[in-house]
Amino acid sequence: xxxxxxxxxxxxDFDPDTRGQAGQIIAFGRDEDTKVRLALDYxxxxxxxxxxxxxxxxxxxxxxRAIAV
Numbered sequence: 001x002x003x004x005x006x007x008x009x010x011x012x013d014f015d016p017d018t019r020g021q022a023g024q025i026i027a028f029g030r031d032e033d034t035k036v037r038l039a040l041d042y043x044x045x046x047x048x049x050x051x052x053x054x055x056x057x058x059x060x061x062x063x064x065r066a067i068a069v
Contacts, residue, residue, distance in 0.1 A: 006030065010038060010045075
């Protein structure tokens, strides 16, 4: 679903652990020792992304996170 070209991704989890649910969106990859659920489904993920983009700030160099994922 996403890629930062450093081995990290956000993706749809079709085979979750016992505590997850199919279709959840997770962060995984080289820098993620533990998989992190970002949203329960794709709709919630997009809503979270829109909220983050609306509240993020730019310092001229890096886009700063305004909300925790």
